[in-house]
Amino acid sequence: MILLPARQGTESDRTAHRHVADDRREAEPSREITAELPAAEAGEAGLHAITSLTGKEVEGVTLVEPTDDGWLVGVEVVEDRRIPSSGDILALYNVDLDMGGNLLSYRRTRRYKRASGAAAEGAW
Template sequence: MTAAEAARTGLQQIAGLTGKEPLGITSIQPTDDGWLVGVEVVEDHRVPSSIDLLGLYEVELDLTGSLLGYRRTRRYQRGKGDGG
């Protein structure tokens, strides 16, 4: 499985597991067992959208793309990433 395939699979897995809208891939790295994919999602839509609540998830995939596990690593307000 290529990095691009792992990224797409991780995005699809998080969307299916959480029911949340994925925004995109934030990271991808190979592991001994497969891939670790970081996915940013909208946890809570707010008005205005500049104050949406976002979540960062890590998805662990094996070498064939099967899900090994996932976890939310952060929740934060849009626009307040690492600096906020």
């Protein structure tokens, strides 16, 4: 195998390449810089955070609400499977995200049986 030396460009080639790279960075806004993350993306970020942190099966997103410094996302999780499924133990987690969709905190706010729909709404 023959190794050839790397091609050395002129100073103007390197400068032009640097300007193109800078232009690309300016054209592609970063999620951390963007002040507004769409609600759907915030919901997905909250769902992903709970899935990766708890390892539990997720039922779905129950709440996506903007806050002063980001998003509050509610995620329903199957904590314990039972037979029949009406006996499953579900939990509701609240996930706090910053404006870029990064996890700030999460907490389990409720646990309840699947069959007790009123409990999921905070009736007990």
